[in-house]
Amino acid sequence: MTGSAALQGLYQQVILDHAKEKHGFGLRDGAAASSHQLNPTCGDEVTLRVHLGDADTVASISWEGQGCSISTASASILSDLVDDLPRPDVRLRIEAFRELMQSKGTIDGDEELLEDAVALSGVSRYVTRIKCAMLPWVALEHALLEADGALGAEAGAAR
Amino acid sequence: MTGSAALQGLYQQVILDHAKEKHGFGLRDGAAASSHQLNPTCGDEVTLRVHLGDADTVASISWEGQGCSISTASASILSDLVDDLPRPDVRLRIEAFRELMQSKGTIDGDEELLEDAVALSGVSRYVTRIKCAMLPWVALEHALLEADGALGAEAGAAR
C-alpha cells in the first residue's frame, strides 16, 4: 500500500477507472451550446458541449480537455449521469454536487441522485482540488445557460 | 530649567542668539554666485549668495531663507566666519564643519578654525538635525563651485 487511507478515499478505484475511460470524451457535432472553462490554479481546461433531446431534456454531453485525474473522472462521471435527463433534474444534480464539494467532508452525497459522482466526495476535504472536480459541472451549467440564451434569442427572433 | 543638559548642549545660548540676530541676512546685489538649497526632511530652504573680494577671497555671504533655529544660527555663524577669508581657508572650514557634524558627538571642533560654529557640535548627536546645520554650508559650497564654473567659463571665453 503506497497511499494513506485518506488518499485512497480521494482516488477511489472508480475515479481512476473513469479517468482512464473518459466517457463522453470527444466533441460531437450538433450541440445546442458549449462552454469552455479554465482552472486558473493549474491552467487546465475543459470544453463541454451539451446536446439536447428536446428543449427540456439533455440528451448527452461531449467534452474534451486536459486535466488531472479528478477533473477527467468528474467529466466522465458527469457524462454518464446526464444521459437523457430532464433539465430540471440536471440542475438538481449540479446543485447537489456543488453542495457535496463544499461540504469539507461532512456529507457523503446522495448516491441515488449522484451515482458514481459520490465517489468524488473525498475531494471536498482537499480545498485545492475542489475546482478540479467542479470544472466540468460548471462548464455544463454555463452551456445550459447559453443554450437558454440561444433559445431565448431564437424565440425572440421567431416572434 | 525646562530642558535637559543634552538639550541645553544642543541649543547653546550663542545659537539662540544667532538665530535671532541672523548675521548676513538679506540678499545683497553684486554676488559672484548663489545657491538655493532645500532640506527635504522639513521643506526648509536657504538661498545664499557669495560675494568675492578678488577671485581668491570670499568677501562675505548674504542669505535668506526660512528654517529652524539650528539652520538659521548656522547661516548667521557662517556669515561671521567667512568674512574676508581666502577661499582655501573657507574650504578648510567647510570640511572641518562637515567632519564635526558627522562625528556623532565624538569631537568638539577646533574653536580656532570654526569659532562660534563649535557651538553647533551638539547637533552631531541628533541625526535628524544634521541636515539643518549643514544647509547653509552646503549652499556656500555649491555657490563657490558655481563661482568657479562661471570664472572657468569666462576664462574659457576670454582665451
Add this chain to the structure above:
Amino acid sequence: MPTPTTVMPPVPVRTDATVTTLTSADVERLRADFPILERTVNGSPLVYLDSGATSQKPLAVLDAERAFALHETAAVHRGAHTMAGEATETFEAARAQVAGFVGVDADELVWTSNATEGLNLIAYGISNASLGRGGDSSARFRIGAGDEIVVTEMEHHSNLVPWQELAFRTGATLRVIGLQDDGHLKLDEAAEIIGARTRLIAVTHVSNVLGLVNPVEDLVAMARRVGALVVLDACQSAPHMALDLRALDVDFAVLSGHKMLGPTGIGALYGRRELLDALPPFLTGGSMITTVQLDHSEFLPAPARFEAGTQRVSQAVALAEATRYLSAVGMDRIAGWEFALGQRLLEGIAALPGIRVLGPGLGEERVGLASFVVEGVHAHDVGQFLDDRGIEVRVGHHCAQPLHRRFGITATTRASAYLYTTEDEVDAAIAAIGDVRAFFGAV
C-alpha cells in the same frame, strides 16, 4: 452605536458595552498589549503622540504574524500541497476579515503595500484604460483632454501627486477645491467645480493635519449628479472610527495597515465590484493571469487581477488580527475616547499664549489630533524640545505642503493620539508645549 459584547481574546477590555467611549481604566489595561509604551526616550517615559504617522502594534498582531510564519509559511494561490492550501485559506480569511471591518465584500478588497500604492493603482488603471487597455469593458475609465480630476487643497501628497501625474499622462485637468479659514472644504466652490467635465473626485475622509472629517455624503451626491467617480482616502478614518464604505457609497477607497495597529508593508484598496472588475490591470506578472501567450496575456478577475507576484501574506494575516483587535475594543468606543482626547488637547493648547491651532475649534467634529504653530519657534525646534522630554510628535509639512501654504506656513507640530493614549500623556504634552516659547526666548 455600541459594538457587540463578544470580545475575543487576547483583548483585555471588557467594560460596559453601552458606553460609547473607553475609560481611563480600559486604556490602562490595553496599554499592556503595547510593550513599546513602556520604553523611555531621552531618559523620560515615552509619550507617543505620533500615531497619525504610524501606530504601535499590539502583541496579538505580532504574535499572529509570527505564528503564521512559523507554522504556515507556503506560497498562496500557487501551490496545491497541504501547506499551500492552508496558507491560502488563512490569507483569504484575512481578506474577508479586513473587508468586513470596512463594510465591504472580500472580493472587493485588493491588497496593496500601503494607501499610496492603492491610489496609484487607480490612477494607473485609468491611464491604462485611456490607452485602450482592457478594451470596451474598461472604456468607462478613459479620460483625456477636457476631462477634469478634482482634489482638495488639504490632500496628503499621496492623494494629490498621483492625480497630477495622471493628468500629465492623459491630458486631463486637475481642479482643486479650496479651504475655508477653519480648514473646512469650501462646499460652494466644490459645487461650482464639480460639473459635467468631472470624471473623478479624490478626497480624504479625515485630514491628517486638520483632524476634521470631510462631508463625504455631500461630495458623493455632487459626484453622482455628474456621473463622476469618488475615491476616498480612508487612511486617517479607518484606524479611528467605525467605517462602512458601502454606506458611504464611494467608488474606491484606500487604507494603510501600519496606521491601524497592523504592520508596515500592507494596505488595502476597496473598489465597488463592477468597477474593480472593469478596471484594467496595473502591476502585471505571476498570479494575476489565466493564460500567458508570448505575445499577450489574459487576466484573472478582481481582486487577483491586481495582485501580481507573491503577496504580502503574513502582513495580511497580521492586519486582519489588528482589525479583530480594534473591533473587539470597539471602534465607536475608540472614536469616543479619541474625540475626548482631541478636545482636551485642543483646549489645553489653545489656552497657551502665542499658539495657533489649525482646523476646526472646540466642540466641532474632530479626531484626536492637533496641528499647531508656536509663534517665534520653528516646528522642528518645538519637536526637539518635546522629544527631549520623551514626547514624540511629528513636525513639518506632514506630506501636505499645499495645505500649509494655504495657511501661510511651511510647517506645523502635530500631536496625534490613538486608543492607547492617556489623558496624562495629553496633559504632559500640553505642559511641555507651554514651556517651549520661554526656552527659545520667544516671549
Add this chain to the structure above:
Amino acid sequence: MPTPTTVMPPVPVRTDATVTTLTSADVERLRADFPILERTVNGSPLVYLDSGATSQKPLAVLDAERAFALHETAAVHRGAHTMAGEATETFEAARAQVAGFVGVDADELVWTSNATEGLNLIAYGISNASLGRGGDSSARFRIGAGDEIVVTEMEHHSNLVPWQELAFRTGATLRVIGLQDDGHLKLDEAAEIIGARTRLIAVTHVSNVLGLVNPVEDLVAMARRVGALVVLDACQSAPHMALDLRALDVDFAVLSGHKMLGPTGIGALYGRRELLDALPPFLTGGSMITTVQLDHSEFLPAPARFEAGTQRVSQAVALAEATRYLSAVGMDRIAGWEFALGQRLLEGIAALPGIRVLGPGLGEERVGLASFVVEGVHAHDVGQFLDDRGIEVRVGHHCAQPLHRRFGITATTRASAYLYTTEDEVDAAIAAIGDVRAFFGAV
C-alpha cells in the same frame, strides 16, 4: 571561493571555511533555526521541497522583525523625533546590508513589494519617460514603434507580462529568444534578435523551472554592442549563490525577499546609479517629493524617488537579517550543497521509468531543483500523492506557461531545495516519485 570566516550569531554553522559546501552535519544544525521543519503534514514529517516558490524563515529573521516592531516602531524619513531617527537609521542600515549582499551601493537599491513590482517599476518608468515625464534627463529611456524589447521563452510571467504591457503602451515590439531542447537559450538566435532596434533585454538569471543558469555575460556583451539595457531577474539566483551585480554588469536587477529567508512583502530593485537617477518616478505620493505645488511636484533623487508612501520598514529589517544569516552560512557553501542536492535529485528521478526531467542533464550547472513529467499522471495528481506523504512540491506551470508550451506540456512537478534541505529528504522524494505511476495505474 570560500566565504569569510566571520560568522555572526545566531548562525550555528562554523565548519571549515575552506570547504565550499555545507556538510550534512551543518545542515542538521542549521535546521534548528527553522522550527517549521519539525511539523508534520498529513501525519508524516514535513519534507519541504517548495523553496523555489517561497522559503522558510529562520528564527533570527523573525526575531529581528519582531524586535524592530516591539522597540523601534516609528515613521521613517518623516519624523524628527528620537524614535523616528532610530527607525530611519535602522531602515537605511538594512538597505546598505542588502545592497552589499548583492555587490552594489545602498543608494542603488530601491525597496519594492516583491520582484514583480520591481520589474513593473522599470517598465512603467520607461512608459512615463516615453510620455515625456522626466524631461531631457529621462530621454534615454524613451521607446516607441520600431524599438524592440527582448525576453526569453523561459521567463517567469513576472518578467514577461510587464514587458508585453510596456510594448502595448508604447508601440514597441516584443521579441523572444527561444530555447534548445535541453532548455538552454539559443544563443545564435539571441545574436540575431539583439540588434540596432533592441532597447532592453530582460532575462532571468536562473530559471525557476529548468534550474539552469543563463549566460548573463554573453547577453550583456550583446546588449552593450547595441546600446541596450539589461534587466536581470535575480529571483532564483540571489537566494542560492553568491551574487555580484556590479561584476555581472547588468543595468537593473530584481529580487524577492520571501525566496531568500526573508518575509513576504519585500523585494528590491537594483539600478545602476546614473540610470536610477534618470528614470522618472513610478509610484508617486508622500516621501518621494521635494516640493509639491497644486499643479506639479518636484521629486527626490533615487532611491527615495521610487519609494512613495510609508515603506515596508520591518520587512526591510528582516530581509537584512536574512542576508546576514545567508552570508554567515556562506553563499558558496550553500551553492555547493544545493548543487549536490540537485544532482542527487536529478540522478534519482531520471533513473525512474517513465519520468522526463526538464533542463540540462547530470553534471551541468544547475541549482537544487528539478521539474519533471510523470508519464500518464497529471502533475497535480503527482503532487497530491507526494503531499500525502508530507512531501510538499510545486505542481503546475510555475508561472511559466510559454516555457511549458515550448516543451509540449501544460504542467510539471517541481521539487526545489534550499540550504536546510537534507539528502534524506531528497531520497524520500525520489522514493515517493517512484511509487506514483503504480498508484495511478500508469504502468
